[in-house]
Every structure is written in C-alpha cells, then in structure tokens.
Amino acid sequence: MTVTATRPAQPAPKRASRPLAAVLAAVGIPTFMVTLDNLVVSTALPVIRNDLHASITDLQWFVNAYTLPFAAFLLTAAALGDRIGRRRMFLFGITVFTLASAAAGLASESWQLTAARAIQGLGGAATAPLALTLLAQAVPDRLRTAAVGIWGGIAGLGVAVGPVVGGAVVEGLDWHWIFWLNVPVGVVAVILAATVLGESRGGARKLDPLGLVLSASGMLLLIWGVVDGPDHGWSSPRVLTMLISGAVLIAAFLAWQARNKSPMLPLSLFRSRGFSFVNIVTLTFSAGTFGAVFLLAQFFQVVQGLSPLESGLRTLPWTMAPMVVAPLAGLFGDRIGQRNLILAGQILLSGAILWMGLAVTATVNYSDLVLAFVMAGVGMGLTFAPISTMALASVTEQQRGVASGANNTIRELGVAVGVAALASIFSSFGSYATHDSFVDGLRPAVLVGSAIVAAGAVVAFWLPRRSQ
Structure with missing residues (x-):
C-alpha cells in the first residue's frame, strides 16, 4: 500500500524540472535515428550490393536482419524496462544501436553487415517502445497529447528525409556514412537521455x-x-x-x-475497449499503408526510370506531410477527439491509396498522383500521434511501458504482414520483367492495401470517444 502510494508521486518533480524541449530532444533524437536508418538503408541497397558484391539473398537479409529482431523483441524490451528501469533500458538500447552502427560502418563483407544490422535491430527494439513511455512520464498530463504529437512529427521527419538522404547516398556518397553518422548522434542521445530523463518502472517487480x-x-x-x-x-x-x-x-x-x-503482458490491458480497438487499427493501418508504400516506392525507379534521388524527392508530398500534421494532431487532439482524428486519417489514407491504385499506369504523369500523395501524408499524420496517445491513455501509468511495447509490436507485425502479403499479390499478377507487367502486379496489390486500411476505418468508427 505504501509502495503504491509513493511510486506515482516520484516522477512529478522531474516533470516540472525539465523543459519540454529538452525532454523532446532526449526521446526524439533516438527515435529519429532509428527511423531514418531503416529507410536510408532500404534506398541505398543498390550501392551496397555493388560494393560488397552481395547477392539478392544478401540484400534481403540487410533489411530483414534488422526487422526481425526489432519486431520480435519490442515487447520483451518494454517488459525488461518495466522491471530494471525504463531509462536504463533506453540508454542500453541507444548504446547498442550506436555501437552496431559503427560495426556496420566498418563492414567489408556481407555477413558482417548482416550481423551488425541484427544487433542494430536489438538496440532499436529497446529504444522505440520506451521513448514514448518516457515522454509520457516526463511531461505533465495537460501537455501529453501535444508532446506526443511533436514526437510524432520528429518520427515523421525521419520518414520524410530517409528516401531523399538514401537517394543522395546511392548517387555518389559512400554508403558507410549511413551508419557512421549515427555514432555522434548516438553519443549526444545518450548524454541527453542520461541527464534529462528520470527513471521509472512498471507495476510488477518480478521477471517473467x-x-x-x-x-x-x-x-x-x-x-x-x-x-x-x-x-x-x-x-x-x-x-x-x-x-x-x-x-x-x-x-x-x-x-x-x-x-x-506477474505477467510481462497483463491480458487485463485488452479489457479496455480503447486499447483493444486501437491496436486493431494499428495492425490494419500498418499492413495496408506500408505494404502499398513498399511497392509504390519502387514505381518511379523501375517503371519510369528515375534515379533514386529523383524518386525520393517525388515522395516528399507524402512523407513530409506527417511531419507537419502529426504535431498539429497532438496539439488539437484533445479538443477534436483522438477517435475523430484516427477515423479521419484512415478514411483519407484509404481513399488516397485507392486513388493511386486506380490511377497508376506505366506512363502516368506525376501531377496525376501528387494530390493523392498529399492526402496519404495527411492521413498518416492524423494517425501517428492519436494512436499512440489513445494506446497510452487507455491504460494506467504503471502499464504504459508494456502498452507501448505491445502497440509497437503490433505495428511492426502489421508492416511485415502487409509487405509480405502485398508482395505475394504483386507476384501473382505481375513481375519486374517489363514496365507493364510491374504495373499489372502493382495495381491489385495497392487496391488490396486500400481495402485493408478501409477495414481499419470501420473499426476506428467504434473507438470510444474518450480513451478508456
């Protein structure tokens, strides 16, 4: 009884003593680093293949070696953070990610890069879910939705500049710098997190x-x-x-x-209608959106013959919009309603992806797609922050770490399922053999992606108006 009464009171002084900008930097810089790194590597694969004489299988593992441990250990890292200390686990994750980035920068053979990417994934798994939990704990309740929105904008910045930076690397920069740039950023992130963020733990004290x-x-x-x-x-x-x-x-x-x-994932979390439904929307949003993005991102290069940098620049209307919209969604989320923002985001996203699927041809003009890209970006921006806010607001403060880990795990599972499922549909109807055959596979896959997001919009309609 005494422990329960004193533990929630401890974070309050720390919230008041740290400026919001410092807290956002402490959790936002590692988030940006993890988000940017994954996208940059995907875009830079052609250069890495030539330099390391890598096979197609090697290229797949440069991506999957990061994705697999990242998705698999999110929930584990969040649970460990609840037991041994969230800041301690967060610092461990940043440190591991930074050291693995240095190892990747030194890689001269494919297996070395694959191993370094796997360790990066472990570090990312310890960083991603705890960033949001530490942010929620470090700011007053009245600023939480705004802070989560700004944090979503920082993550959106990583999404936005990733393809462009990757394109620049592919067109002449040494690909090793993709990883070396993480080292000084990681050092700064460790110092900030250690000095700005306060320690906290979850409810259960026993390991599982x-x-x-x-x-x-x-x-x-x-x-x-x-x-x-x-x-x-x-x-x-x-x-x-x-x-x-x-x-x-x-x-x-x-x-x-x-x-x-003493469970690491209390199933009582899912008694909350808000938490259960928002995770269903997280799954459909991730699967439909990122499955479609995986194929659409290749369209400009494979079909229209543009360079990686030119392709990255053409995606900016899509990828830049979340950086602008997500902070606004956080600022006005309480006033408008998190449920209303999520619902609007899913409707915009589904409509935009449907537009792309119907409009895309081998000779389509960029001007015919740019408005759909903007719609999709706004839809993503309206989704990022409210989903995170509702997932955290639907549980107690002690459960936020594991709730964030569960929500992140479901999101990554959605990404993996969406990419695999839509790639399978693409392979069933088309191929990379010709421009027309690529479009033949792209169109039905993207339309399925739109339908998956639309299903999430239906679920979003039943989200509670208040996050309980």
Whole structure:
C-alpha cells in the first residue's frame, strides 16, 4: 500500500524540472535515428550490393536482419524496462544501436553487415517502445497529447528525409556514412537521455523468464515466416513450420500470461475497449499503408526510370506531410477527439491509396498522383500521434511501458504482414520483367492495401470517444 502510494508521486518533480524541449530532444533524437536508418538503408541497397558484391539473398537479409529482431523483441524490451528501469533500458538500447552502427560502418563483407544490422535491430527494439513511455512520464498530463504529437512529427521527419538522404547516398556518397553518422548522434542521445530523463518502472517487480522466451521466439518465428512467404511459397514446409510454430508459441505465451501472477503482458490491458480497438487499427493501418508504400516506392525507379534521388524527392508530398500534421494532431487532439482524428486519417489514407491504385499506369504523369500523395501524408499524420496517445491513455501509468511495447509490436507485425502479403499479390499478377507487367502486379496489390486500411476505418468508427 505504501509502495503504491509513493511510486506515482516520484516522477512529478522531474516533470516540472525539465523543459519540454529538452525532454523532446532526449526521446526524439533516438527515435529519429532509428527511423531514418531503416529507410536510408532500404534506398541505398543498390550501392551496397555493388560494393560488397552481395547477392539478392544478401540484400534481403540487410533489411530483414534488422526487422526481425526489432519486431520480435519490442515487447520483451518494454517488459525488461518495466522491471530494471525504463531509462536504463533506453540508454542500453541507444548504446547498442550506436555501437552496431559503427560495426556496420566498418563492414567489408556481407555477413558482417548482416550481423551488425541484427544487433542494430536489438538496440532499436529497446529504444522505440520506451521513448514514448518516457515522454509520457516526463511531461505533465495537460501537455501529453501535444508532446506526443511533436514526437510524432520528429518520427515523421525521419520518414520524410530517409528516401531523399538514401537517394543522395546511392548517387555518389559512400554508403558507410549511413551508419557512421549515427555514432555522434548516438553519443549526444545518450548524454541527453542520461541527464534529462528520470527513471521509472512498471507495476510488477518480478521477471517473467518463460514469458520472455515464449514471446520473443514466437514473434521471431511468426514474422520470419511472413517475411519468407513470398520467396519460398506460403505452402512450403519451411514457411508453414515457422508460421505454425510461431502461432503455437504465441498461444502458449498468452496462456502463460493468463496464469502468471506477474505477467510481462497483463491480458487485463485488452479489457479496455480503447486499447483493444486501437491496436486493431494499428495492425490494419500498418499492413495496408506500408505494404502499398513498399511497392509504390519502387514505381518511379523501375517503371519510369528515375534515379533514386529523383524518386525520393517525388515522395516528399507524402512523407513530409506527417511531419507537419502529426504535431498539429497532438496539439488539437484533445479538443477534436483522438477517435475523430484516427477515423479521419484512415478514411483519407484509404481513399488516397485507392486513388493511386486506380490511377497508376506505366506512363502516368506525376501531377496525376501528387494530390493523392498529399492526402496519404495527411492521413498518416492524423494517425501517428492519436494512436499512440489513445494506446497510452487507455491504460494506467504503471502499464504504459508494456502498452507501448505491445502497440509497437503490433505495428511492426502489421508492416511485415502487409509487405509480405502485398508482395505475394504483386507476384501473382505481375513481375519486374517489363514496365507493364510491374504495373499489372502493382495495381491489385495497392487496391488490396486500400481495402485493408478501409477495414481499419470501420473499426476506428467504434473507438470510444474518450480513451478508456
């Protein structure tokens, strides 16, 4: 009783003693670094392939080696942060990410880069979910939605400049600098986080070793199976074994959480209608949007013959909009209603992706797509901050770490599922052989992406008007 009464009171002085700008820098810089790095690497793959004489399989692993541990260990990292200290885990994640970036910058062979990317993924998993939790704890309640909105804008900046920076690297800069730039940024991020952020922990004080193993291994196998599905075939023994094994382990994890007195993921979280529904929208939003983006991002290069930098510049109306809209959504979210913003964002996104799917041809003019890009960017900006705000507001302060980890895990699972599913649809109807065949596969895949987001819009309609 005494512990419960004193623990929530401890963060209050720290909130008042630190300027909002310093707190945002402490959590925003690592978020920006993690977001930017993933997108830059994806765009710079052609240069890396030539320099390292990498195979197509190697290229896939340069991306997947980061994605798999990142998605698989988000929930684990959040749970560990609740037990050993969120700031301590956050600092550990930034440090690991920075050191792995230096190792990637030194890589001279494909396996070295793949190993460094995997360690980067682990560091990113410890950074991403705890950034939002530490931000929510460090600012007063009256500033939380605005702060989350600004944080979403910082993440949006990473999305916005990633393709452009990657394009510049592909066209002449040494690709190693993609990773070396993280080193001084990471050092600054560690210093800021250590001096600005206060320590906090979650509710349960006991570790859940079995839960950690079941959740991490289950998510790893499940996402690995989804990633390998398009290449190896969804009915192949390899993919089926991973998918079934992953599903069994996740089911065992949930059963164990229901019985465990100190669970790493309290299933009571999902009794909240707001938390349950907002995570469904997170899944559909991520799957439909990023699955479509994965294919549309290649359109300008593969079909219209533009350089990577030119392609990146053409995506700016889409990628820059969240940087502007997300902070506004945070500032006015309480007044307008988080549910209303999420619903509007999903409707705009679904309509914009539908527009792209119907309008795209091998010879389509950029002017015919630019308004759809802006719509999609506004829709994403209206979604980022309110989803995070509602996920946190739907649970108690002690549960915010694990709630953020769960929401981030579902988002990354959605990205992996969306990319794999839409890539499979693309392969069924088209190919990279000719410009027309690429469009033949692109169009149905993008239309399915629009339908997935539209399904999320229907769910968003049933979100509670208040985040409870």
